[in-house]
Amino acid sequence: MTREYLKQATLTPKSNAAETHLIVKEILDEIEAGGDAVAKKYAAKFDQYEGNVLLTATEIEAACALVPEKLKADIRFAHDNVRRFAELQKSTVSDVETEIAPGFITGQKAIPVDAAGCYVPGGRYSHIASAIMTVTTAKVAGCKHITACSPPRPDVGVAPAIIYAAHICGADKIMAMGGVQGVAAMTFGLFGLPKANILVGPGNQFVAEAKRILFGRVGIDMIAGPTDSLILADSTADAHIVATDLVSQAEHGYNSPVWLITDNRALAEEVIAQVPDLIADLPEVNRENAAAAWRDYAEVILCSDRDEMAACSDEYAPEHLTVQADDLDWWLNQLTCYGSLFLGEETTVSYGDKATGTNHVLPTSRAASYTGGLSVHKYMKIVTWQRATREGSKAVAEATARISRLEGMEGHARAADVRLAKYFPDETFDLTANG
Numbered sequence: 001m002t003r004e005y006l007k008q009a010t011l012t013p014k015s016n017a018a019e020t021h022l023i024v025k026e027i028l029d030e031i032e033a034g035g036d037a038v039a040k041k042y043a044a045k046f047d048q049y050e051g052n053v054l055l056t057a058t059e060i061e062a063a064c065a066l067v068p069e070k071l072k073a074d075i076r077f078a079h080d081n082v083r084r085f086a087e088l089q090k091s092t093v094s095d096v097e098t099e100i101a102p103g104f105i106t107g108q109k110a111i112p113v114d115a116a117g118c119y120v121p122g123g124r125y126s127h128i129a130s131a132i133m134t135v136t137t138a139k140v141a142g143c144k145h146i147t148a149c150s151p152p153r154p155d156v157g158v159a160p161a162i163i164y165a166a167h168i169c170g171a172d173k174i175m176a177m178g179g180v181q182g183v184a185a186m187t188f189g190l191f192g193l194p195k196a197n198i199l200v201g202p203g204n205q206f207v208a209e210a211k212r213i214l215f216g217r218v219g220i221d222m223i224a225g226p227t228d229s230l231i232l233a234d235s236t237a238d239a240h241i242v243a244t245d246l247v248s249q250a251e252h253g254y255n256s257p258v259w260l261i262t263d264n265r266a267l268a269e270e271v272i273a274q275v276p277d278l279i280a281d282l283p284e285v286n287r288e289n290a291a292a293a294w295r296d297y298a299e300v301i302l303c304s305d306r307d308e309m310a311a312c313s314d315e316y317a318p319e320h321l322t323v324q325a326d327d328l329d330w331w332l333n334q335l336t337c338y339g340s341l342f343l344g345e346e347t348t349v350s351y352g353d354k355a356t357g358t359n360h361v362l363p364t365s366r367a368a369s370y371t372g373g374l375s376v377h378k379y380m381k382i383v384t385w386q387r388a389t390r391e392g393s394k395a396v397a398e399a400t401a402r403i404s405r406l407e408g409m410e411g412h413a414r415a416a417d418v419r420l421a422k423y424f425p426d427e428t429f430d431l432t433a434n435g
Contacts (some may be wrong), residue, residue, distance in 0.1 A: 001151065001299050002304055002308070003043040003303060003312060004301070004302040005299060005300070005301055005302075006269070006272065006300040006301070006302055007272060007298060007299055007300040008263075009257065009296065009297045009298065009299050010295075010296050011255070011296040011299075012370070013299055013389055016326065018231045020205050020206060020209045021209055021213070023194075024035040024206055024209040024210050024213060026089060026212060027042060027180045027181065027184070028136050028180060028210060028214070031180075031181060031185070031188065031190075032101070032184065032188055033082070035188075035190055036053075036185075036190050036191055037055075037420050039185050039190055039191075040255065040396070041052065041211075042180070043152075043177050043178075043182040045180055046178070046179050046181070047152050047153075047177070047179070048154035049152040049153070049154055049157070049176065049177075051152065051155075051240075053175055053177060053185075054173055054175055054191050054192070055158070055163065055173075055174045055175070055176060056212070059157075060163055060167050060174060061418045062075070063107035063157075063160040063163040064160065064163065064164045064167060066160040067160050067161050067164045069271060071161060072160075072164060074244070074355070075128065075132065075161070075164060075165050077355060078129065078132050078235070078354060078357075079132050079165070079168060079355035082121065082133060082137070082169075082294020083136050083139075083140060083169075083357075083421055084357060085357035085358060085359075086136060086137045086140035086141075086357075086375070086376040086424045087140055087376075089303075089375050089376045089377060090140055090141065090376045090377075093377060093380065093382070094108045094109060095107070095108060095109050100324075100393060101395060102391075102392055102397060103389035103390075103391050103393070103398070104386070104389075104392040104393065105386065105387050105388065105392075106385070107384065107385045107386070108382060108385075109382075109385065110381070110382055110383075111380065111381045111383060112141045112142035112143050112144075112207040112379050112380050112381075113143055113198050113200075113219070113379055113380070113381065114144045114145065114194065114197055115144065115146075115147070115194040115195065115196050115197050116134075116141075116143040116145070116147060116196060116197065116198050116199075116379055117147050117183070117187065117196035117198070117199045117200070117218075118130075118131070118134035118135050118138060118139040118166075118171070118200055118201050118208060119134070119149050119182065119183060119199065119201035119202070119203050120134065120149065120150040120162055121150070121201075121203055121207075122151045122152070122158060122159055122162055122178060122417040123151055123204070124253075124285065124289075126159040127159045127202070128159075128162055128163055129165075129354045129355075130201055130202060130360070131148055131150070131162050131169060131362060132165050132203075133168055133359050133361055133374065134200050134361065134374065135148055135165075135166050135167045135169035135170055135171050135361050136170065136380070137200075137207075137359065137374060137376045137379065138200070138315075138379050139241045140376050141376045141377075141378075142379075142380075143379055144173050145172050145173075145193075145194050146170060146171050147172065147173045147174075147175055147186050147193055148171035148174045148175065149172070149174075149177055149178070149182040149183070149186055150162050150174075150176070150177075150178060150182075151176075151177070151178020151179060151182065152167075152176040152177070152178065157176050158176045158337070164197040173193060175191070175303065179203075179206055179207060180206050180207065180209075182207075183199060183203075183210040183211060183214070184210065184418070186201065187214050187218050189282070195218075196218055197218065197219060197221065198218065198219035198378065198379060199211050199214065199218055199220050199221070200220070200378065200379075201221070201228050201361060202224050202227075202325060203224070203399050205225075206258055206421075208223055208224050211223060218327060219225045219378075221372075221373075222363055222371060222373075223367075224252055224255070224361075224363075224364050225365035226252070226255045226256045226365075227249065227319055227320075227366060228249075228256060228257040228258070228318050228319045228320070228364055228365070229246070229249035229256075229257075229258050229318060229319065229320040229321075229322070229349055230258070230259040230260075230261065230313055230316055230318035230320070230338075231237045231245060231246060231257070231258075231259070231260050231261070231321075231322045231324060232261050232262070232310070232313055232321070232322065232324070232331065233260065233261075233264070233267060233271075233323075233324045233325055234262065234263055234264055234306065234309075234325040234326055235263075235264040235266075236324075236325060236326050237267055237269055237324040237325065237345070238324070238345060239270035239271050239274060240274060242267070242271050242324060243270075243274040243275050243276060243278055245348055245349065245350075246258045246260060246271070246298070247275060247278045247282070247290055247294070247323060248348070248349070249320065250289065250290040250293035250298065251282060251286040251287075251289050251290040252289065252293070252307070253289050253293065254292035254296075255292075255293065255296070256293045257293070257297040257298065257299070258294070258298050259298065259299045259300075259301065259316060259318065260299070260300045260301070261301045261303060261309050261312050261313055261316075262300075262301075262303070262309070262362060263302070263303050263304060263305055263306060263309055263408075265310075266409060268300050268302055272300055275294055275298075279291050279294060305382035306330075306331075307334075307406050308348050310331065310334045310335055313337070314336055314337040314369075316337075316366065317337035317338065317363075317369040317403065318337075318368065319338075319339040319340075319363060319364045319368060320340055320342065320349040320352070320362065321337070321338035321340070321342065321360045322341075322342040322348065322349060323335075323341070323342070323343050323344065324344065324345050328343045328344055332341065337368050337369045338368050339362030339363045339364075339367075339368045339372065339373045340359075340362055340373060342358075347426060359373050359375060360373075390423040390424075391417075391423075393419060393423070394423070396416075396422065397416040398411070398416070398420070398421050398429055398431065400412065400414045400415075401416040401417055401429075401431060402431055405432065406433040406434075410428075413431065416431075417431060
């Protein structure tokens with residue numbers, strides 16, 4: 001492919017994985033051995049918080065009272081959208097059965113996990129929307145117990161709006177604990193909680209590493225890296241809106257990549273010219289994050305045509321993918337690797353991040369090449385079952401015995417043999433591997 005980088009990243013988003021692993025492993029091991037007391041010790045160390053860990057009904061009510069009515073209405077609006085979309089997703093999975101041969105029936109059941117642990121970031125930004133995205137989908141899936149966990153602010157606790165969102169979305173318990181210690185508490189069933197069957201939600205590199213280490217003994221949604229976003233734009237795009245959308249995602253963090261792929265040089269150059277001023281106009285923390293992300297991780301790529309643009313995008317497999325180009329249906333049918341797709345200027349990643357109903361917990365670091373984001377399905381186990389009449393099992397038993405012997409698995413073969421001998425004592429079967 002012929003690509004021209006009008007701006008190329010000098011860094012790639014990664015942390016010191018080995019060092020992070022050792023730190024997180026030590027914390028997890030210590031908390032598992034020491035339980036509640038050790039988790040509280042780390043909360044005091046990292047969160048500077050020594051208040052109540054599991055919020056009481058009175059504390060939840062008091063926090064909810066602090067949330068302005070206008071914000072409550074916005075949270076309820078977003079929750080309703082997420083709930084309805086999750087219900088639509090759930091309707092795509094059903095319990096089914098089929099008679100694969102006369103007398104032999106196989107089936108599928110979708111069973112929600114019992115306990116979900118939802119991590120809601122609350123450090124640099126209070127991620128109200130993450131509470132909505134994670135708790136609502138778990139509730140729609142049918143989880144029996146949902147814990148929402150969020151890091152408290154020193155001497156303050158969890159942000160009231162996060163508490164309100166988690167509460168109305170259906171959290172059974174809300175925990176004022178963040179970081180590795182919060183993840184550990186949900187996994188190990190500390191503070192009287194049931195042990196989580198699945199951990200979901202975004203977090204920093206330490207939270208992500210804790211989920212990676214614990215995966216296997218508990219399910220996870222995905223191992224997330226820094227958030228990333230890509231915009232595909234042609235000559236019809238508005239350079240100011242493109243630049244604004246790039247900056248809006250760069251503010252996530254210093255190592256959050258944003259990419260622009262276009263076939264129009266004038267548009268690319270105009271976007272590059274506008275971004276610095278848009279960043280400079282942000283509040284301080286947002287400005288520092290966006291400036292570093294744009295300087296070190298952003299790329300602007302010039303392609304020859306839309307086919308090359310689409311191929312380049314699929315190679316990057318972005319978490320968020322925006323198309324601001326002509327013929328949106330063509331792009332919808334052509335693109336294959338993304339976490340969530342935003343078609344046209346009339347929508348934007350920020351909409352999906354907060355309120356449209358599609359989930360914002362999405363695959364990063366090119367993981368969209370093999371997986372989608374958080375959905376109601378992540379909380380559900382798709383299991384299978386079978387039953388048969390004796391006559392219906394005959395052909396299956398014969399095939400099983402012969403295949404097993406061909407593989408050298410004699411014990412498997414004999415499990416079929418004994419049934420044929422019991423059910424059809426007057427018949428003779430050729431159950432050898434060769435013949």
